[in-house]
Amino acid sequence: MRDGTREFIQGFVATFIFAFELLPLGLLFGTMSADAGLSTWAAVGMSTIVFAGASQFLAITMLGAGASATTIVLGTFFINLRHFLMSSYVAGLIPGRRLASYLPVGLLITDESFALISQRLGKGQRASYQYIVGANLSVYVQWFIATLAGLLLGSALPGLADLGMQAALYSLFAAILVLSVSSYPEFWAAVLAGTLAVAFTMGGYRNTAILLASLIASVTVLGVQKWTQKSG
Template sequence: MDISSQSISRTHLLWRGMLAISPLSFAVIPWGLLAGSYAIDIGLTPIEAQALSAILFAGAAQLVATGMFDAQVGLWTMLLTTFFITSRHFLYSVSMREKISPLPLRWRLPLGFLLTDELFAVCGHQSKKEFEPWYALGAGLSFYLVWNLASLVGIVAGRQIPNLDQWGLEFAVAATFIAIVIPTIKNIPILVAVVVALVASVLLSYWQIEGSLIIASLLAMVAGYLCEKAGMDNSSSSQTLKSEEGA
């Protein structure tokens, strides 16, 4: 393959990645507007507010961090909270390790930085043969640009339109995660984990228990694991019975 063909192939993969993640990119725009405007409302400068999106690049963590900053929470409490909120990215990286670890460092660093819930939803299900770095780069980089542009618009609007955070834009957070989670429900253990997470998070929040989301996440993972293990045990028991009957 000559250089021009390689360039066309890479460009094609970049565009494919951008198109694949575009529905999630559009869905996250209200979320970015909220993050930018909220940062301005609590007193951050436009540069500081934009730096949150450009450097931290984590929607849920940004909103929580800005809220805790507004409440004048201590630095270590803020760091610990954001650590737990973003700890799911560790699971994403472990899941995609087999695909990304063989790549050189110049690929691993940017893809690691761009790895979000949305990028994992697009590339996480791909096998090692299906995974293309240029495709992932196109998806992750386009999402990064949309998020920062939306944050910038929110910053500008936040200075012009007061109380933009009261317009109900926070629903975009729930809508985005619903769009990510629903397509992944392909078997009973995943369905059980989703239902347990939903019910537990609502009940724990209603009972005003601190760390309700973290507790709900742990309960969901345990429930999904136990359900999957029970299914595997039943399957192995059935195979044993069949082999005994055949004997």
Template sequence: MSQSTEKRVNKETISKKIKDQNFINGVKAAIPIVLGYLPIGMAFGMLAVSKGLSALQATLMSIFIFAGSAQLVSIEMIASDAAVAAIVAMTFLVNLRHLLLSASLSLHLRNLPVYYYPFLGFLITDESFAVGMSKIGNQQNKHRFFFGLGLTAYLGWVSSSAIGAFLTGFINFGSSGALDFVLPAMFIVLLVMQISSKSEIIVGAFSALLSVFFALTINGSWNIILATVLASFLGVYISGSN
């Protein structure tokens, strides 16, 4: 083997090791996310089955949608026989923030083959974005790192949803309606964790009041969408005036 060929082989070997290490770093960084997904995913699976979905349908929803907040709201709307258009509109609005997350992350993932972006975009969640942005700058192959991070988080969410959905068949909740409190409690906790200013408290309280008002005055499940849109306008107005 010539010296130039040997150098080329060595470079390729080193490059492959770096790529594999970046992927492994992503997997390790996702472990806290997976641990956080475990109780929420199981709760989603149980709630979905209790609302009339089969265990397989609940699992497939996690496989193809992979958006916890949108999935949780969707099953409530499905259970209340909401219009398909309302469910689609709600999912679009709830996940609209992913456009901003993707745009920010794309600054670290330039010059990749086009086929990479749909897969990486699908794997973006609030948690994977937060962890990824805090650590991706130290990685040589940034796309390999985020792929390992996102894929591990994705598998954690799908598996925890499946566990919760299939376990529901062996658990008798009776008519206590205990699972009805899962969704409100979960979103209240997520909201409280993200509030950091008085303006956010105002917007949160305003959206809650609007949602209750529309739920009492308008038929269907449009209260969530209308409250979200109007509260967003209030949030933009407050931000612009500060």
């Protein structure tokens, strides 16, 4: 297998970790689109051409509120300004290519693929053109499939929208956590924080559970690290 093909497959497969986030969000968008009166083709077309989750949710909400097309376009433009920064940065990693070859890099960049590329660079690994395109295209395909599933299942499964949002939020944090953990101290900090958060929530401290758990876990693991270094 050629190196370029291998790197494309690596990038494509690496974003599967975000499927647990993209699927619920896509299901939610498909359901909301159907509720807002959009046809299947219009909703699928939005996910295919616009391909911007936050902007699509904003557009659906504003359409339901009767906003004008100009207002919707301006709102989605400002939400997507961060994509200019992300695509410019990623394009700088692969200089000297023909202009057309940057289209799948800039137009398909997402928060998920950008996080994956950044994590790879943080480990001292190279993010090739093929890897970047593979990661971007994988998210694109997952989002398309999830949107279509939401349109098909939304009417058949009442309450899918609420379930989709809850599952998406939890899975998003889980995916970010997995990507950020790169050492044993970070792993044990995550485990301790998660355990404490559940304990505090069950103990009646629902509003402050995450804050307390994060602080205690961070201080505990940092203290153990310092003590271990001094003892060694």
